[in-house]
Amino acid sequence: MIQGYEAGLLMKVIIFLGPPGVGKGTQCSLLSTRLGVKHISTGAIIRQEIASESALGLRVKSIVEAGHLVDDKSIFECLESALSSMNFQNNDLILLDGIPRNLSQAKEFEVLIGKFSSKVDLVISLSADLNKLLERFERRWTCSACGKIESIAPHTDMSHYACRSCEKTGTMFRRKDDEPETVKRRFAVYQQETLPLVSYYADKNNLSIIDGLRQPEIVYAEIVSILLRK
Numbered sequence: 001m002i003q004g005y006e007a008g009l010l011m012k013v014i015i016f017l018g019p020p021g022v023g024k025g026t027q028c029s030l031l032s033t034r035l036g037v038k039h040i041s042t043g044a045i046i047r048q049e050i051a052s053e054s055a056l057g058l059r060v061k062s063i064v065e066a067g068h069l070v071d072d073k074s075i076f077e078c079l080e081s082a083l084s085s086m087n088f089q090n091n092d093l094i095l096l097d098g099i100p101r102n103l104s105q106a107k108e109f110e111v112l113i114g115k116f117s118s119k120v121d122l123v124i125s126l127s128a129d130l131n132k133l134l135e136r137f138e139r140r141w142t143c144s145a146c147g148k149i150e151s152i153a154p155h156t157d158m159s160h161y162a163c164r165s166c167e168k169t170g171t172m173f174r175r176k177d178d179e180p181e182t183v184k185r186r187f188a189v190y191q192q193e194t195l196p197l198v199s200y201y202a203d204k205n206n207l208s209i210i211d212g213l214r215q216p217e218i219v220y221a222e223i224v225s226i227l228l229r230k
């Protein structure tokens with residue numbers, strides 16, 4: 001697969017777009033585990049920078065601890081720091097999930113990876129219909145005892161339900177992020193801010209759109225077939 005890519009670039013960048021909960025992180029983890037490609041998520045690079053205790057890390061830590069959203073400038077500094085610390089071979093694949101999330105970030109990102117003699121090679125948009133996404137979240141429960149997330153049929157009596165992982169009863173709860181109102185709000189933000197990127201990348205001819213709400217293994221197989229065609 002990797003040999004098939006255009007030679008001479010330091011790394012090949014693949015951006016994942018899609019509303020919260022569509023499975024971007026799941027797919028990136030599968031690709032990273034099975035194919036050994038590098039995966040960069042916004043959350044991970046911020047945690048990594050904080051852990052390094054650099055001047056940037058300390059600044060970001062104070063933003064996070066104050067409960068504020070990390071600003072674009074700091075996120076990009078963390079991203080540049082993360083990319084600088086990675087050892088790239090020619091044509092290494094990098095998966096990005098969570099960045100860019102709007103048009104100005106997309107343009108800034110192109111400038112940043114230009115510094116690494118790279119460009120956006122492929123954009124995979126995992127699409128999802130809001131109602132189907134809500135159905136998926138309706139099934140999602142988290143165990144307060146062991147943290148395991150399960151998909152459980154609607155109308156199940158949760159007070160007597162035993163966690164399949166730790167077997168404790170009545171421990172499953174709905175996380176705030178999984179509540180319908182939160183899902184709807186985040187979906188609206190995605191549509192307004194991030195969805196314009198789909199046409200932005202379509203115009204650049206490096207976009208593939210995939211139905212993201214099928215079984216993860218089916219979505220995975222389709223992503224791999226797209227990578228093989230590249």
Ligand SMILES: [Zn+2]
Nearest residue numbers: 143146163166
């Ligand atoms: Zn449990």
